[in-house]
Amino acid sequence: MFGKLTSYLRSRSRARKLEHYAIPDDLWTHTVAALPYVQRYGAEDQAALRELATLFIAGKEYSTAHDLPLTDEMVVSVAVQACVPILKLGIEWYRGWHGIVLYPGEFLIRRTVEDEIGLVHGVEEEASGEAWERGPVILSWQDVSTPGAGLDSDHALPADTYNVVIHEFAHKLDMLDGEPDGVPPFSRVLHPGVDAEQWAEGFLSQYDVFADACEAVPDSAWDHPERLPPRLRVIDPYGCEAPSEFFAVASEAFFVEPEGLRRHWSTLYKALATFYRQDPAEK
Numbered sequence: 001m002f003g004k005l006t007s008y009l010r011s012r013s014r015a016r017k018l019e020h021y022a023i024p025d026d027l028w029t030h031t032v033a034a035l036p037y038v039q040r041y042g043a044e045d046q047a048a049l050r051e052l053a054t055l056f057i058a059g060k061e062y063s064t065a066h067d068l069p070l071t072d073e074m075v076v077s078v079a080v081q082a083c084v085p086i087l088k089l090g091i092e093w094y095r096g097w098h099g100i101v102l103y104p105g106e107f108l109i110r111r112t113v114e115d116e117i118g119l120v121h122g123v124e125e126e127a128s129g130e131a132w133e134r135g136p137v138i139l140s141w142q143d144v145s146t147p148g149a150g151l152d153s154d155h156a157l158p159a160d161t162y163n164v165v166i167h168e169f170a171h172k173l174d175m176l177d178g179e180p181d182g183v184p185p186f187s188r189v190l191h192p193g194v195d196a197e198q199w200a201e202g203f204l205s206q207y208d209v210f211a212d213a214c215e216a217v218p219d220s221a222w223d224h225p226e227r228l229p230p231r232l233r234v235i236d237p238y239g240c241e242a243p244s245e246f247f248a249v250a251s252e253a254f255f256v257e258p259e260g261l262r263r264h265w266s267t268l269y270k271a272l273a274t275f276y277r278q279d280p281a282e283k
């Protein structure tokens with residue numbers, strides 16, 4: 001009885017949110033027109049994406065820093081892109097946190113690093129995005145609106161693979177089961193028959209292959225990305241920092257440049273297709 005009442009109330013609340021936060025047609029069209037990797041989805045998927053983005057907007061709180069005026073375009077662009085990874089998972093995969101903070105451009109983050117002799121130092125560095133465990137996602141609007149703006153010589157990649165929104169929200173999915181480790185949680189219902197341990201093993205061995213391949217590249221070669229082997233041009237080399245970063249940058253490639261990722265990293269592509277329950281290279 002209560003089960004029925006709860007699901008009735010939940011569907012009422014969902015319908016109310018979809019109505020109250022509905023994204024106007026012209027804003028939707030305009031937003032999708034600026035996102036080629038979203039356009040590859042068919043009409044049915046785009047309709048589902050629009051619903052998810054609406055629920056996302058209803059459930060999250062946006063704010064800005066440094067007096068950046070918050071516009072509907074910003075709200076919708078972040079929502080649509082954030083919802084691409086959860087298109088076949090569902091809005092509840094972003095549960096447990098609320099804030100989206102937009103900075104006009106790159107911002108400083110503080111983190112601690114340990115040096116060779118074990119001393120811990122506080123360092124400040126510029127970032128285009130940051131995701132806090134059970135906390136907000138922070139994004140540089142400049143990087144969201146003009147992918148490629150954050151690229152420098154450390155990111156020797158074709159500009160169209162870079163996507164800070166996918167990157168940070170992939171971290172959010174990874175963090176659903178605690179500290180980011182590159183291995184997101186799996187659902188018995190949505191991922192039937194998937195052995196999470198086996199998945200982790202396969203993914204981490206891909207990380208090792210990638211880190212070794214990056215390591216083998218002489219430092220000077222990063223200044224000439226066109227001379228890098230093609231398989232190192234699909235995934236941001238930042239991925240060799242840690243398995244969690246590898247999951248985030250591989251997710252960027254999976255959604256933004258799926259054909260390239262499938263061609264050069266087919267095992268990794270399949271692992272991500274299993275988790276995200278999508279096959280974007282087939283669209």
Ligand SMILES: [Zn+2]
Nearest residue numbers: 167171245248
């Ligand atoms: Zn990251």
